[in-house]
Amino acid sequence: MAHNDPVLDLPFDVHPDPTEFLRAALRWHFSPATGSPFWLDRARELDFDPVEDITSFDDLTRFPNLANALREVPARDLVPRGYGASPGIVGIYDSGGTTGAPKRVALLNDWTDRMLDWSSAQLDRHGVPTGLNWLQVVPSGPHMVGETFTRQTIRRGGLPFTVDVDPRWVKRLIAEGRSAEAGAYTDHLVDQLAHPLESQDIGALLLTPPVLERLARREDLVALVRKKVKAIMWVGTQMDADTRHLYRTEVFPDTVMVSGFGNTMLLGHTCERPGLADGEPCVYDPFSPYMSFGVVDADTKRTVEYGERGRLVMHHVSKSMFLPNNLERDYGTRIRPLPGQVGDSVADISPVKVFEDEVVIEGVY
């Protein structure tokens, strides 16, 4: 049996038939010669045959949630045997790690190249020039984002400048109510990015909305960004429509502003849909069929209607890795997908279910 089906090795801009692709991937991951020890092990515990019984992307929800297994499994066991002795490892990376121990995944070269080709084409569509030097204020290891964007910048002919971020520390400060310290940490990041921004030919910024907001408080840095920076990409958390509008119209009117959404369990990132109108939420279309989204009711696990919020379900299917049916902690709004896309698109991804508040308290105010 030739499990190394060419449909698993297509360039990013050749779109396989989703079902044909899925079945080829399942044959690869669940054949003793090519599959990973992790999946071959797990296959024995499944009450279905993944190769015979999984015939569509909808069926991926039959797989159990892998989250716990991915916290403990030896990382080497995640790599498909079909890659041989030199699989071309980019790195071993952690999920956020906000809920207990982090989940761990292996990132391989072939997938990373394909994902970055696709993502780079997305940047082209947003009008982000190639050849820019990027200043990246995002985490290095154990998170994936630093490495993937460094590679992306180099592929696009630029130099990567970095300021490291420890998101777990920030989350901990916020969880403990130490918001002033979290703010001070953010200012510490802004202080660090100031130097390369001043001294180097920086053409693009990659950062989080809180860092951008603190940067925008400093007139000297705003002036530098206006002078040098052609594109700003923000990642990590969402930015509301009003804030985006202010940046685009008042603060950085001549700069391309584009957001990205990345997730360890997707093994990559995607940019917002190009051409969204001002005021629309940032919609994210996944790199289908390799990445796909579902949006489900937190209790019933049923798919919610378009425009409604629910918890995100993510699937990653590639030759390098098979990570189906990962129920995220985050919520998002379900959005109609692009033609031919597997699963849904999503918008307004955040850890909260709803945005409203208000309670009755004692007193006259």
Next chain:
Amino acid sequence: MHGELIDLPALGPSGPYRAYNRRVVPDVTGAPFAELSMAPRLFVDRALAALRSAPAMPLPARVAALTEASRVFLHDNVSGMSFEDYAGAVSRVSGVPVSVVRRAGAEIANAAVKAESSAYGARPVGAAADWRDTATLAGRGVWTRRGEVFAVHAAGNHPAPHALWLEALALGYRVAVRPSRREPFTPYRLVSALRAAGFGDDRVVLLPTDHGGADVILAGADLGLVYGGDEVVAKYAGDTTVRTQGPGRSKILVTASADWRDHLDLIVDSVAAHAGVACLNTTTVLVQGDPGPLAAAIAERLAALPSLPPQDDRAVLPVTTAEAAEALERYLRAQAGEGKAWLGGAGIVDELGDGSAVLRPSVYQLDAAPRGGRGVELPFPCVWVAPWSPADGLAPLRETLVLTVLTDDESLVDRLLVEPSISNVYLGDHPTHWLEPGVPHDGYLGEFLMRGKTVIRG
């Protein structure tokens, strides 16, 4: 009734700001009434930066603008609303009777005219108002701003608290007001009037925000004023840049040297004026002797107050959504414990049939005064009547914004006046809600906004 919602933009440094993110301001029936644009944090940052870079106007110009703002507030159309439209809108969203809103509006206008004298009334007698004063030739204190930008987290219970921050403008501060979502109309009108009167768009702004933005306003300003309950007071207790206006817990004390029967009008008025929604309304009445007859007499008088919708000229009681009213009723019941209900024991909710409900008065008799002076304060005429004896001392009188004392005992008055947790002491027939521009409400605001600096020259 309203074809479309009233549009309330933020008022930023470049003019009105309409956001995508808007919050509905409901009326007392729960129906949408207005739509308030919420300023994102980035907008707040930029607005505060604009305030900071706008130079303070000279004092005479500030005084002139405050006086003109008073006129605009009372007499002009502001964003298409007359003063009467404004009062009606406030009554519909806050449930405060329209006659109370009109009076509060007049108080705000009066406070604007008197803002300079009120603010500078706090100046220490040893300090000059200006370094050019000849007194500084020999060395003298000069009363000076502690900062440039002042932030206010406004209250929504009653319009009158907005009179206070006008003093900051009189002192030369640039001011950012975060309105209460419950009643944004008063600050909207007042900020609009001030801008039209000469302060311009970059010296006073209105920044409606969610909770996250609220902290950004305070953090970005030099000094701030925050209204709220005990939690808010505790949150900012260690912050020397924030002054809190906490629960009022105003009280009346009737000692043996006075007969409450001679002061029943005063007591009832203190409880029920302003529909009982103000921090200046009496929450607890302490009487030397049997509290029963007094509680009965208060109950009889308050029972006669009519239930009417807030926009009715004759309305005197507050109105809220039936749902919120029921929540308050449950809370009251739970807090009342063993107290004897003279009024409101069977409930305080009087539904008007349109989704809203009048909050009827409640009068409870307690065997002992609430511990530490911390009686339960609720936003309607709600009074606790308890016995007091000289042996109880000051403990039950603590934590009080205004204490009206009916007594001959001057040594008691001496002690009450130096008690740190009592903010104001009124002697004799003065209702706890008495307040005029120029007297300190909870200390002079100027004590917080200004400091003395020595200047010597020549």
